[in-house]
Amino acid sequence: MSTLQAPQAEALIDLDAFGANIAALAQCARxxxxxxxxxxxxxxxxxxxxxxxxxxxxxxxxxxxxxxxxxxxxxxxxxxxxxxxxxxxxxxxxxxxxxxxxxxxxxxxxxxxxxxxxxxxxxxxxxxxxxxxxxxxxxxxxxxxxxxxxxxxxxxxxxxxxxxxxxxxxxxxxxxxxxxxxxxxxxxxxxxxxxxxxxxxxxxxxxxxxxxxxxxxxxxxxxxxxxxGIRPDPAMTYPTLLTPVMTLRARLAQVKTIPAGASVSYGQTWTAETATTVGLVPLGYGEGIAISASNRAEVQVAGARARLVGRVCMDQLVVDLGDRPAARGDEVVLLGPGHDGEPTAEDWAAASGTIAYEVVTRLGGRIVRTYKGGA
Ligand SMILES: Cc1ncc(COP(=O)(O)O)c(C=O)c1O
Missing domain, CATH: 3.20.20.10 (Alanine racemase)
Structure with missing residues (x-):
């Protein structure tokens, strides 16, 4: 018998925020x-x-x-x-x-x-x-x-x-x-x-x-x-209030402690200086996560930021959780509006050398899109 599970990787789209952005832009357009x-x-x-x-x-x-x-x-x-x-x-x-x-x-x-x-x-x-x-x-x-x-x-x-x-x-x-x-x-x-x-x-x-x-x-x-809800350029300022509509989240597929000296992922581009806990996030370039975000971008786990370590793979990436307690199944927020300290699409763009347009547009693969709000 199967039990209904939350998606392994989900783009949660806030249709109320989208509607509010459109209303604000319509006002701006006079x-x-x-x-x-x-x-x-x-x-x-x-x-x-x-x-x-x-x-x-x-x-x-x-x-x-x-x-x-x-x-x-x-x-x-x-x-x-x-x-x-x-x-x-x-x-x-x-x-x-x-x-x-x-x-x-x-x-x-x-x-x-x-x-x-x-x-x-x-x-x-x-x-x-x-x-x-x-x-x-x-x-x-x-x-x-x-x-x-x-x-x-x-x-x-x-x-x-x-x-x-x-x-x-x-x-x-x-x-x-x-x-x-x-x-x-x-x-x-x-x-x-x-x-x-x-x-x-x-x-x-x-x-x-x-x-x-x-x-x-x-x-x-x-x-x-x-x-x-994304600024055309992070340097732009304007009075119109816009809210990012997408939250990209997943659940840790595995959590383990690796010893000092252990390297992570293909090419061993990152090596732990001390023993540390790493979490496996089931998203990779198959979903549109840029390899250029490797060792640079951050996610949020249990309210705190954790950095990607090692190279982003086709289906998975690894984050360094340090000595924080974490368990398989814990929620990982890759990007969102940023209101609760999570990274934004703009943060991912800065970390991976691109623009926020590309960060969100390339997301696909096995990500399940779910929608909240709206009429
Ligand atoms: C012809 C055209 N108009 C409007 C837009 C919307 O641009 P933006 O996403 O910067 O608002 C695009 C997107 O690239 C476009 O190609």
Whole structure:
């Protein structure tokens, strides 16, 4: 007979905190509408539950990168305003348009591909590259996209519903690139309007610009990381109160005392100077824990911090508990809001040489996501 056990490794998601973050960001956005970005499995938090919770919290739009993500939302019953923006050739535009998803065209060629596939008049947003040099039409490409959009609109083939771009340095509010990109964006919108195309919803801001740059809010802001309660950059300060939504926790799978001189894990990168108690945590790079966190990051066990020792493995990592009492099954908090002294995603980012976006987004593998709060 099996007994129900708590998950071996769990990401506990606080939907009330998520809802409160969205409400705070909507206030920050003032008259602009709010899009919550749930791409990449909602930054590791689980796309479908987060999408539902975002709608319940009043988000106007959901944003995802790919058509497949958008279709997964529709298959799960989402019927609200939904935009996707990153398309390799052959993306299923027919299904997207059929499902009422708004798609983004980043070039005249892509607009043609969308029009050729669409079973009926598609709702399309246009993306201009204002300096990120990533997705979006740049310079003459933008002029060509404007001409193609104007022609398709005149022929009744398309409804242009939005015009948008993405900032490179919004998490450095004083960076001159922000002003420059905003100026280029305004000029691009003017060029479109001069060609007789209503730009529709104009949008440029991610979380950082939503929090720090009202001049870039335009008609809609697209928030990702801040909705999950994480600062776009730890150096950023702003009055909006955000609470990290995810707590990653596990239970010690084994506890043992090792003698002075014993080394831990592959490559023997850490050796105990004195006899010490070590705890085995059943999470590894198979779950998205970075090897670069080895010997650096900390967890919390029984209210106190314990450092990772030895190299993070595929399924497991080891923490040094010193002379503290500990037992198999004790809870280990790897990251959380930080309110009770536990490390945060930002702490893990600092310890492993990355950004908090990556820390949470890469979490997966055998982690069980559970949800508390929400409607
Ligand atoms: C096009 C676009 N808009 C908005 C966002 C949200 O950015 P952030 O998580 O910094 O708010 C992203 C995420 O990278 C994005 O790719």
């Amino acid at each position: 008259s602009a509408a709010l899009m919550t970005v749930v791409k990449a499995n909602a930054y590791g938090h689980g796309m479908l539950p987060m999408a539902r919770a975002a709608r319940a919290a009043g988000t106007d739009w959901l944003g995802v990168a790919t058509v497949d993500e958008a279709l997964a939302l529709r298959a799960a019953g989402d019927t609200g305003d939904l935009l996707c923006w990153l398309h390799a050739p052959g993306a299923d535009f027919a299904a997207a348009v059929d499902a009422g998803v708004e798609v983004t065209a980043s070039s005249a060629e892509q607009l043609a591909e969308i029009l050729a596939a669409a079973p009926r008049r598609p709702r399309v947003q246009l993306k201009v590259d204002t300096g990120l040099s990533r997705n979006g039409a740049l310079g003459e490409q933008w002029t060509a996209l404007v001409a193609a959009a104007a022609a398709a609109q005149s022929a009744g083939q398309v409804e242009i519903t939005g015009t948008w771009s993405h900032l490179a340095c919004a998490d450095e509010p004083a960076h001159p690139a922000n002003d420059h990109q905003e100026t280029v964006f305004r000029a691009a919108v003017d060029e479109l309007a001069a060609a007789g195309v209503d730009p529709g919803l104009r949008h440029l801001s991610n979380s950082a610009a939503t929090l720090s740059r009202p001049s870039a809010h335009f008609d809609l802001v697209r928030v990702g990381i801040a909705a999950y």
